[in-house]
Amino acid sequence: MRLEEAKQELYGNYCRSCINDILGVHLKPNECYYQYYSQICPGCGERHHLVTEAAGMGKVKLFIMSGKRINNMPELGTSH
Numbered sequence: 001m002r003l004e005e006a007k008q009e010l011y012g013n014y015c016r017s018c019i020n021d022i023l024g025v026h027l028k029p030n031e032c033y034y035q036y037y038s039q040i041c042p043g044c045g046e047r048h049h050l051v052t053e054a055a056g057m058g059k060v061k062l063f064i065m066s067g068k069r070i071n072n073m074p075e076l077g078t079s080h
């Protein structure tokens with residue numbers, strides 16, 4: 001799966017630290033937008049504000065990685 005597809009599946013479902021692990025990126029706390037309410041992240045099992053989108057420099061970091069293959073996508077239990 002390419003990074004562009006992977007991040008669309010991760011946004012709204014995973015916390016920043018899990019997204020960093022899966023995508024191999026280092027988004028800082030102020031480089032993401034978050035859901036208003038915290039939820040259990042299925043990646044780490046902890047309660048976090050899940051990321052809805054990269055922001056600011058986070059967008060730039062992901063843009064630089066455009067086309068990267070993501071091989072460790074978790075199974076989200078939905079069919080895309």
Ligand SMILES: [Zn+2]
Nearest residue numbers: 015018041044
């Ligand atoms: Zn997590």
